[in-house]
Amino acid sequence: MRKYFVLFVSASILLLLGACSNASSEAGGGHKMVLAHNHPTDHPVHKSLEKFKEEVEARSDGDMSIALYPNGQLGDEREVIELTQTGAVDVTKVSAGALESFRPEYSIFGLPYLFEDTDEFKEKMSDPEITDVIYNASEDIGFVGLTYFDAGSRSLYTRDRVVDDTEDMEGLKVRVQPSATSVAMIDALGGTPTPMAYGEVYTSLQSGIIDAAENNLTSLVSSKHGEVAKHWMYTEHAIVPDMLIMNKQRLDRMTEAERQIIHDSADAANKFHEVVWNEATEAAAEEAQNEMGVEFHDVDKSSFIESVQPLHEEMKADETMGPIYELFKGGDSDEES
Ligand code: GCU
Structure with missing residues (x-):
């Protein structure tokens, strides 16, 4: 309505x-x-x-x-x-x-x-x-x-599950941006991607249509996602x-x-x-923690980084995206990818 x-x-x-x-x-x-x-x-x-x-x-x-x-x-x-x-x-x-x-x-x-x-x-x-x-x-x-x-940078936040590594991602319904790369990312990490517009995330978390979302810290406060998602994992998986x-x-x-x-x-x-x-x-991190009761967790990123390597290979091999990847990463060592 x-x-x-x-x-x-x-x-x-x-x-x-x-x-x-x-x-x-x-x-x-x-x-x-x-x-x-x-x-x-x-x-x-x-x-x-x-x-x-x-x-x-x-x-x-x-x-x-x-x-x-x-x-x-x-x-x-x-x-x-x-x-x-x-x-x-x-x-x-x-x-x-x-x-x-x-x-x-x-x-x-x-x-x-x-x-x-x-x-x-x-x-x-x-x-x-x-x-x-x-x-x-x-x-x-x-x-x-x-x-x-x-x-x-964007990190994962959930209603009630603490995620330590990709094994904990199983069955987790994660809202992603309506983008094929985001869908592929959550798939690669072992979760279940659910693309939807940003404006629907709060009610979807609240009603349990999704278990989790991923975004930057301001989303917890300015869109009030911290009221309905109580665990923030510092996966820092993308800078969008x-x-x-x-x-x-x-x-x-x-x-x-x-x-x-x-x-x-x-x-x-x-x-x-x-x-x-x-x-x-x-200010958002402080408010989410002190006023909304969101718990912040560090994660060992290694299993996350390893799981998404095939996406890097796919992009490098793509006719349109290969040159763009090279533009951003050319000349860099491969150590972070
Ligand atoms: C960020 C971004 C928004 C976008 C949102 C999303 O918050 O600033 O423009 O809509 O991510 O995840 O869709």
Whole structure:
């Protein structure tokens, strides 16, 4: 029932937006843009998107403006990506995991234990020779990447099972992002993958449709998963960033100077995010432990790392993904993979 209501409200908003954005984009060269995402307004990503909006509006002296639609008001991640392709939404923030079914290049981030740690991830993501390939991969399907937001490393959390190694994964129903790489990962680890949209995870954990999920620390608090999942295992199996993507035509219709404003503002938001993200992650761990009673467990990662090696081999051998794997890992020793 709620889903139909959300769809109805989204459809109405979109009809209105469609009417406005067509008109506004022509008006005096100004650009009124719609930005949609699925996090609540107290989430660090929302704060970074507010920063993006502020920067765009200030740098263009108000000639360009952005209306933010948080909380999945305009749909789940798959839906808003589709809306960004058509241009009904101009800019959106979605997880790289959700983008994987649109462009395979994004599946690199879902490959478990690809990066040694977040430092290696950030180093790779600061190299334009790498990021340009990813950001431009979707040009022909209607959108491009502007920047990324660090979403930390993802770990496993369960309603009531403590997991020490992959033997404990047997029969564990784990929610994964709707992405083939995430499904393959949980399969390889011995659990039972259940792909679903992020917005359904809380009730599915609560009702026992799933036993577990995997995400970053902020999910425990900002989406309140810590109320219904009481064990967090530091598996740190993947570093899947959030991506800021934009409708390609909209960007192409802008002047060179306006495009520069968009890119500079995205860079500023990325830097701002580094600070708010770290603060939010630390606060989330404390709150989950002290106020929600979540127990935190270290795990021996070796059985996890070993179980997913075939996924690395498969990706290296893939025609499209082999070169992307090489781009991220070429020149590195194999020790962490
Ligand atoms: C992260 C990410 C979200 C995404 C979610 C998921 O929290 O920031 O954009 O929806 O993971 O697991 O689906």
